[in-house]
Structure formats: structure tokens, C-alpha cells
Amino acid sequence: MSLPIFLIGARGCGKTTVGKALSQALGYAFCDTDHHLQLTTQRSVAEIVAAEGWEGFRARETESLRAVTAPLTVIATGGGMVLAEENCRFMQEQGRVIWLSASPEVLADRLESQPETAQRPTLTGRPIADEMEEVLRERTHLYRSASHHQVNAMQKPEGVVDEILRSLSLARAS
Numbered sequence: 518m519s520l521p522i523f524l525i526g527a528r529g530c531g532k533t534t535v536g537k538a539l540s541q542a543l544g545y546a547f548c549d550t551d552h553h554l555q556l557t558t559q560r561s562v563a564e565i566v567a568a569e570g571w572e573g574f575r576a577r578e579t580e581s582l583r584a585v586t587a588p589l590t591v592i593a594t595g596g597g598m599v600l601a602e603e604n605c606r607f608m609q610e611q612g613r614v615i616w617l618s619a620s621p622e623v624l625a626d627r628l629e630s631q632p633e634t635a636q637r638p639t640l641t642g643r644p645i646a647d648e649m650e651e652v653l654r655e656r657t658h659l660y661r662s663a664s665h666h667q668v669n670a671m672q673k674p675e676g677v678v679d680e681i682l683r684s685l686s687l688a689r690a691s
């Protein structure tokens with residue numbers, strides 16, 4: 518299989534971390550849509566949002582998704598990529614889409630210990646635990662319908678990689 522592999526899911530589910538490890542396991546290139554945006558604009562997510570609002574950021578992330586999509590590439594998307602239906606359709610048509618699924622409690626724990634506020638400015642203005650509950654309530658159906666496969670992201674990154682490889686029938690030999 519040479520199709521691009523898109524990782525989707527909420528903030529903190531491990532798209533960036535697992536994406537790097539998955540690309541190494543497959544010998545694929547790795548791209549992160551937020552990292553691409555940061556490189557091309559020389560600004561962080563928080564700076565783009567402060568200057569252009571979330572609407573401006575969302576338009577840019579759609580462009581970023583299209584720019585990084587290529588065969589033999591693992592693509593870590595931002596957690597809000599699924600908010601635009603055109604992005605969901607694009608990912609479904611271009612490759613395989615994997616949803617890294619985790620509970621709001623696990624996500625909030627990870628984000629509280631590594632907030633990375635330049636990458637993740639607040640979405641709601643509420644405390645992280647409340648925000649993750651609200652975000653999952655709004656987006657779970659989008660992650661489900663946009664994905665070809667759902668994997669359990671509440672295990673070690675290597676376990677998540679193995680589950681993705683199995684779901685794509687690309688399991689490691691050893």
C-alpha cells in the first residue's frame with residue numbers, strides 16, 4: 518500500500534507522537550499539518566489565531582492538509598481537521614484515515630502535564646478537563662464518520678502503532 522495515512526483525533530490523543538513512530542515503522546515520510554503551517558507562516562497556532570481568529574486558522578489548515586498529502590506519507594492532522602466536511606472528504610478519497618480514540622479524562626491528563634499553549638490555545642476558555650468533554654461531545658461523531666479505522670490511543674505509543682499496522686494489514690514481521 519502506498520496511499521497516505523491520515524491520523525485524526527482530539528488534542529492529546531497522540532497523532533504527532535504516534536505518527537512519527539508509525540512513519541518509521543513503515544519507512545514512510547512524516548508530516549504534521551500544524552508543523553507545516555508553522556514553517557510556512559513562521560507563526561505558532563496561537564499567533565495565527567490571535568491575528569486571524571479560528572476561522573483564519575481553519576482556512577489555513579485546509580491548505581496545509583492539501584499541501585502535505587502525498588503517497589508513502591503519514592500525516593498527523595490537527596484535532597479540528599474534521600470540522601470541515603471538505604477535509605473529511607479529501608482524506609477519505611486520498612488515503613486511509615485512522616482515528617486515535619481516547620477518553621476525555623486521559624486527554625485532559627496528558628494536556629495538563631504538557632499544555633504546549635503556543636500549539637493549543639484554548640478553544641472554549643474553560644478548564645482543560647471541561648474543554649475536552651465539550652470538544653469530544655461535539656466531535657466524536659465527526660471522528661467516527663471520517664475514519665476508516667478506530668484504534669485505542671490509551672496504550673503506549675508502540676501499542677498504538679501495532680494496532681494501526683494490524684488494522685491496515687501491514688503488521689510487522691517480528
Ligand SMILES: Nc1ncnc2c1ncn2[C@@H]1O[C@H](COP(=O)(O)OP(=O)(O)O)[C@@H](O)[C@H]1O
Pocket residue numbers: 526527528529530531532533534535593627628631670671672673674677
Ligand atoms: N500513547 C501515549 N501514551 C502516553 N502519552 C502520550 C501518548 N501519545 C502522546 N502522549 C503525550 O501526550 C501529549 C500530546 O501528544 P501529541 O502527540 O502532541 O498529541 P496530538 O498531536 O494528538 O495533539 C504529549 O505530551 C505526548 O508525549
Ligand SMILES: O=C(O)C1=C[C@@H](OP(=O)(O)O)[C@@H](O)[C@H](O)C1
Pocket residue numbers: 526527528529532533551562594595596597598636637638640
Ligand atoms: O483540536 C483543535 O481544534 C486543535 C488541535 C491542535 O492540534 P493537535 O490536535 O495536534 O494538538 C491545533 O491544530 C490547534 O490548536 C487546534
Ligand SMILES: [Mg+2]
Pocket residue numbers: 532533549551593594595
Ligand atoms: Mg499534534
